[in-house]
Amino acid sequence: MADTPLIALDAMGGDNAPAEIVAGGVRAARELGLRLALVGRPEEVVAELAKHGAKPDTVTVVPASEVIAMDEQPAQAARHKKDSSLVVGMRMVKQGEAGAFVSAGNTGAIMAAAIMYLGRIKGIERPTLAALMPLSGKLTVFLDVGANADCKPNYLLQFGEMASAYMQRVWKVERPKVALLNIGEEEAKGSTLAQESYALLEKSGLNFIGNVEGRDVPTDIADVIVTDGFTGNIVVKTMEGVADFVMNQLRTAIKSRPWYAAAGLALMPAFNQVRKKLDYREYGAGPLLGVNGLVFIGHGRSDARAIFSALRVAREAAQSGMLEALREIAPARTR
Amino acid sequence: MADTPLIALDAMGGDNAPAEIVAGGVRAARELGLRLALVGRPEEVVAELAKHGAKPDTVTVVPASEVIAMDEQPAQAARHKKDSSLVVGMRMVKQGEAGAFVSAGNTGAIMAAAIMYLGRIKGIERPTLAALMPLSGKLTVFLDVGANADCKPNYLLQFGEMASAYMQRVWKVERPKVALLNIGEEEAKGSTLAQESYALLEKSGLNFIGNVEGRDVPTDIADVIVTDGFTGNIVVKTMEGVADFVMNQLRTAIKSRPWYAAAGLALMPAFNQVRKKLDYREYGAGPLLGVNGLVFIGHGRSDARAIFSALRVAREAAQSGMLEALREIAPARTR
Numbered sequence: 140m141a142d143t144p145l146i147a148l149d150a151m152g153g154d155n156a157p158a159e160i161v162a163g164g165v166r167a168a169r170e171l172g173l174r175l176a177l178v179g180r181p182e183e184v185v186a187e188l189a190k191h192g193a194k195p196d197t198v199t200v201v202p203a204s205e206v207i208a209m210d211e212q213p214a215q216a217a218r219h220k221k222d223s224s225l226v227v228g229m230r231m232v233k234q235g236e237a238g239a240f241v242s243a244g245n246t247g248a249i250m251a252a253a254i255m256y257l258g259r260i261k262g263i264e265r266p267t268l269a270a271l272m273p274l275s276g277k278l279t280v281f282l283d284v285g286a287n288a289d290c291k292p293n294y295l296l297q298f299g300e301m302a303s304a305y306m307q308r309v310w311k312v313e314r315p316k317v318a319l320l321n322i323g324e325e326e327a328k329g330s331t332l333a334q335e336s337y338a339l340l341e342k343s344g345l346n347f348i349g350n351v352e353g354r355d356v357p358t359d360i361a362d363v364i365v366t367d368g369f370t371g372n373i374v375v376k377t378m379e380g381v382a383d384f385v386m387n388q389l390r391t392a393i394k395s396r397p398w399y400a401a402a403g404l405a406l407m408p409a410f411n412q413v414r415k416k417l418d419y420r421e422y423g424a425g426p427l428l429g430v431n432g433l434v435f436i437g438h439g440r441s442d443a444r445a446i447f448s449a450l451r452v453a454r455e456a457a458q459s460g461m462l463e464a465l466r467e468i469a470p471a472r473t474r
Numbered sequence: 475m476a477d478t479p480l481i482a483l484d485a486m487g488g489d490n491a492p493a494e495i496v497a498g499g500v501r502a503a504r505e506l507g508l509r510l511a512l513v514g515r516p517e518e519v520v521a522e523l524a525k526h527g528a529k530p531d532t533v534t535v536v537p538a539s540e541v542i543a544m545d546e547q548p549a550q551a552a553r554h555k556k557d558s559s560l561v562v563g564m565r566m567v568k569q570g571e572a573g574a575f576v577s578a579g580n581t582g583a584i585m586a587a588a589i590m591y592l593g594r595i596k597g598i599e600r601p602t603l604a605a606l607m608p609l610s611g612k613l614t615v616f617l618d619v620g621a622n623a624d625c626k627p628n629y630l631l632q633f634g635e636m637a638s639a640y641m642q643r644v645w646k647v648e649r650p651k652v653a654l655l656n657i658g659e660e661e662a663k664g665s666t667l668a669q670e671s672y673a674l675l676e677k678s679g680l681n682f683i684g685n686v687e688g689r690d691v692p693t694d695i696a697d698v699i700v701t702d703g704f705t706g707n708i709v710v711k712t713m714e715g716v717a718d719f720v721m722n723q724l725r726t727a728i729k730s731r732p733w734y735a736a737a738g739l740a741l742m743p744a745f746n747q748v749r750k751k752l753d754y755r756e757y758g759a760g761p762l763l764g765v766n767g768l769v770f771i772g773h774g775r776s777d778a779r780a781i782f783s784a785l786r787v788a789r790e791a792a793q794s795g796m797l798e799a800l801r802e803i804a805p806a807r808t809r
Binding site: 330352358367375392 | 620690692704705713719720721723736737740744747748
């Protein structure tokens with residue numbers, strides 16, 4: 140048992156907390172034998188736990204009296220709410236009690252708390268938030284999705300190095316293909332940032348495959364796609380928007396004629412197959428890379444299934460030596 | 475007849491040139507009474523024309539012996555191929571022979587030729603390429619989609635002003651709602667560029683509605699959405715990629731079981747409805763704003779329908795005083 144690391148889970152974070160969070164945690168404990176610390180208001184967490192029958196032996200409740208709301212000012216909340224589930228969970232990682240922390244709470248507050256309590260890995264200029272793209276059937280990790288709105292070429296290089304280490308350790312991709320998101324395929328294309336980042340990535344030891352364009356994002360062209368946090372955030376949100384739009388339009392079209400409805404019903408399993416591919420919940424949570432500890436940030440809308448997936452990935456990360464690999468990334472200044 | 479302006483069409487530009495281009499032109503001449511100059515290699519253009527029966531009276535052929543290929547180096551091609559359809563068409567606008575020029579050719583070469591032969595409108599810092607987003611059922615003009623990879627706040631302000639004038643004149647939107655693409659809704663969010671652009675847009679005379687996020691792009695939240703050419707290009711290409719992905723996945727899912735096929739067939743009209751909404755071809759071509767003449771750039775994949783739509787919009791622009799409205803935009807330096 141001592142072999143498998145304890146994972147701390149923010150029971151109070153996310154739109155569906157605590158019910159869905161606790162449900163996902165219980166499932167992970169039962170099905171994966173995961174050692175889990177549910178961090179949150181004890182009475183609420185215990186009440187949710189009771190809904191799922193006997194508490195699994197591997198689940199403990201760690202009390203935290205405060206909650207950081209989804210719309211709270213991130214840095215302030217992280218600084219002042221020292222007994223919040225989010226900060227308590229982060230401190231468990233800091234103190235080595237937990238091998239990783241998973242939260243679907245206020246993204247800004249999680250990032251702020253991670254930097255405040257865990258600190259940056261030495262030599263890493265900017266921690267970065269990555270998203271897992273499930274669309275192509277094979278995973279692509281896409282970053283930065285919003286942690287750093289203004290970037291320098293060196294940040295993008297380090298994003299590539301960290302994501303590459305993550306894909307190697309956690310997803311067992313031997314030599315991850317790293318691409319740069321740009322507005323053309325040729326080397327000389329794009330913004331100054333993109334061109335300078337290209338030059339750094341090309342002479343890095345990474346398996347750099349060059350530029351990819353927006354239309355390549357939902358494909359399996361690369362294992363890692365690197366961009367600045369402004370572009371990256373807009374890309375993932377645009378993808379969500381377009382996918383929702385198409386599915387809604389289909390629903391409306393099918394409802395528009397009575398004789399479509401039967402056909403629509405017959406196709407439901409096929410539609411669900413497609414929905415599932417578009418579904419971030421299959422993959423749970425994105426890693427916050429570059430802080431001195433393992434932190435996974437789930438979508439605010441995470442349900443039990445997303446939390447289950449996130450916990451599985453978090454444990455894999457904790458067992459795989461991923462953090463040690465990130466610590467070996469050379470500091471930017473030596474380049 | 476003298477009332478309706480002559481529109482020059484690049485018969486040799488685009489993946490489907492000259493067949494689809496000429497077909498779209500003939501249709502516009504017949505159905506809209508459009509006065510059209512087909513610019514290109516006369517023998518090829520005449521051969522295509524012959525496929526459509528008697529040449530409409532309002533169609534003339536303007537000879538140009540050279541063709542700029544889709545993958546040619548833009549600036550060089552525009553400079554050296556002086557008898558290309560693209561450059562000849564541009565000169566017709568310059569000399570006042572044509573009220574507008576439409577091309578589905580090499581985007582970079584069209585932009586380079588426009589700047590070279592027409593020049594910038596006085597006071598406009600950077601010409602910009604806009605895309606028409608048909609998704610929400612109501613048009614949104616989205617820009618810059620790739621003309622300017624590196625932008626300054628003043629450029630974004632002028633993009634907003636030009637697109638606003640375009641929506642007013644051509645699409646008769648009285649007080650176009652202008653939004654800034656950003657990674658959060660609050661004023662203080664985003665990159666330095668986004669924050670400084672916000673400040674300029676807010677104190678402009680525009681109907682500025684604030685920040686919108688990626689997920690708002692395929693909605694009717696705004697009439698104009700402004701961003702830099704790097705982000706904008708990646709957004710439109712991501713949208714294309716995701717829409718293609720979803721439709722392909724649906725097709726595959728429907729084919730996966732024999733009993734889905736019949737239901738899929740019954741739903742074809744509903745699917746086609748959705749496809750049509752995702753289809754840039756419904757709206758033809760995006761305006762190149764800020765050059766001293768009206769230029770519309772179609773998608774390389776434009777077919778006859780796209781060209782037809784582009785010609786209709788180009789004539790509307792030429793008749794609406796749009797260019798004059800753009801010329802009234804105050805130079806940036808006076809702000």
